[in-house]
Amino acid sequence: MANEELVLELLPDEYWWGGRTADGRSMPYGSSLFSVDLATYLGGNQACPLLISSKGRYVWSGEPFAFAFERSHLKVIGPGPLIQGEGYETLRGAYGYASRTFFPPVPSIPEELLFTAPQYNLWIELLYEPTQEKVLQYAGDVLAHGMPPGVIMIDDNWHEPYGTWTFHSGRFPDPGRMVQELHAMGFKVMLWVCPFVSPDSLTFRRLEPTGILLKDRSGRTAIRKWWNGCSAVLDCTNPQAVRWIHEQLEALQRDYGIDGFKFDAGDPEFYEPDDLSYVPGTTRNGHCEAWARIGLSYPLNEYRACWKLAGQPLAQRLKDKNHEWEGNGLDSLIPDGLAQGLLGYAYTCPDMIGGGQYESFSVDRLDPELFVRYAQCSALFPMMQFSAAPWRVLDEEYLRYCIEAARLHARFGSEILELAKAASVTGEPILRHMAYEFPGEGMEAVQDQFMLGSTLLVAPVVTRGARARQVMFPAGTWAGDDGSVVVGPANLLIDVPLGRLPWYRKQ
Known part of the structure; x- marks a missing residue:
């Protein structure tokens, strides 16, 4: 199918936003050259086929498009249809029309505790070695240091091989009791999951004959390299695959009292355009969207990679940030967070305080001032999320400032919650x-x-x-x-x- 092309002449003093969350620092567009193709790479974060202007103009498509800001023009190329509108006067006017028309809000929100208290993700603190003992210790330390209880997220490797969503019996000998203790302390519990299935596991051998694993262009089960190795991938365009993953997650809720899930991965680069999916012709972005739809069944959810689904009750976190001031660090939190809102993602969370990119984060290179400013910058976002334990890596003074930031978020929690409820009606950021x-x-x-x-x-x-x-x-x-x-x-x-x-x- 031939691509459509749309060329708009830029108006005097006109500024544009949209496309990829990860390009927040490049926004607003229009004053310098910029180009990106939404069909090739989403930058590890949310993206939406929307551009909006401070002069009340917009461009929308149901499919990914490429766009380029040139010296005096905006050029958009994609499979279409490319829809362009104007006359809405302001950025807010253009956004409001696009939201109402193309991604109207769903009248429900993610779990309220995500907004009203800090979140605690155990990734930086425990990396690939979470245990029942360490999880309970972290939660107890949160309370011992006067920080409010909130959602606690047990990240990667709590489980058996990828796709086998049962607790590792050695690291978690009694997960039901652990969850009960966490609930008694005031926490709700999330588990990390992904769409991958380890190919050398019993789960893989059971699933492969069922046809719910993605197939490559040759018709063989696709094996894809990702940050933790090589794995098969669920074909989430297949209703049977969707049913299977829901059965695994619901069993964790039923058997152990798990409250929700962090849905990681799903990035388009883990799929190929010529994969043989259940729904023929599904694009790489379409697979990303299909994985994101899984989370709609769970009010306590979190996503990092997401295509479209603006206006839906999904908690959207910024991608992993570095422990640095400039680049993909602290200076990107606000621009990227603003980009999320203008793409239709209202329920947003900055990355983990101090940075979630663990390769850039170590005690020997820790900058305590940076850690504190990360916490303060996050405190009045819709959500905030700790990971590295501030009581372990900071001295008493710097720790006090982080505790104050956590308490400030809790103090504003009811106001933030009311804004979230309003967003579910108006669609506004x-x-x-x-x-x-x-x-x-x-x-x-x-x-x-x-x-x-x-x-x-x-x-x-x-x-x-x-x-x-x-x-x-x-x-x-x-x-x-x-x-x-x-x-x-x-x-x-x-x-x-x-x-x-x-x-x-x-x-």
Whole structure:
């Protein structure tokens, strides 16, 4: 099928957002050259076939497209149909129309505890060696240090071989009792799962004859290399495969009281365009979407890789970030989080505090200031997630600042929850770009502050060593966390000692 091509002339002072979450730092588009193909790579995070403009224009397609911002034009090429609209005046207007028309919100939200308390993912702390004893120790340490209980996520390798979703009997001798103890402490429990099946396992030998494993172009069971080796892959376009994975997950809920699941992988690069799937012609992005649909049955869920499904009650985490200030580190949390919201993903979570890319994270190179600023930056996102134990890697002063950030999130939890409930009706982001809320005030290029809902301006510190930072205040009166009152519009230099996360409430 021939591709369609759409060429739009860029308007004066027009800014664009959309495509891939992972390109947040390159947004807004329009002032420099930029191109990407949504059919080839999604950057390890969410993506949606949507572009929206500060001048109230949009481009949408049901299928992945390539787009390029050239000197004076936007060019979009894809299988189509490519749908273009204009006349919605602002970024908010264009987003609102696209949301209502192409991905209307579902009137339900993910598990409330994801919003109202910090989350605790055991990945960085335990890596591939989680045990029942270590999980309970971590949970007990959370409470002992005065941090609120929340969702606790037991990450990779709690299980037998990949695809055999039963607890490893050596590492978890009594998982039912463990879950009961965690529940008694106030936690809800998630388990990490993926669509892969180890090819040297009994599960593989049982599943292969059933036809629910993906086949390559030759008709043989596809074996794909991923970050943990080589595995077969569930064909989630096959209703029998979907039924099978639900049976495994529901057994964990029934037998042990597990509350939900972290659905990892599913990235398009683990599929090939000519794979022989149950639904003929399924694209690589289509397989990513099919895996993401599995999570819709579980209110307590988390995804990192997702194609489309904006407006759905899925918790969407930013991809693994490095333990660094610049690059794929702290400076990317706000731009990428804003991109998530403008792509229709309201229920968003930054990456693990300090960074979830374990190869960049070690005690001997730990930057305690960076860790604290990560925690503060995350505190007024819709969700926040610890992993490396701050009480282990930080001294008393820095630990205190992280505990304060955790408590701040819990303090705002009911307000964040109300915003999540509103998003399930309106489709609006919870974490909002300044230009979304304040069109025409020159906020389009702001990447280091955001709005939580329509009234709370948050200005975290994302620069090493900074004890002062500029904040752009829109028109109105703003009451600060430090007791100050600012009348905008104004661009002010404010003090940001290490213990401060600046936020301002519009009066």
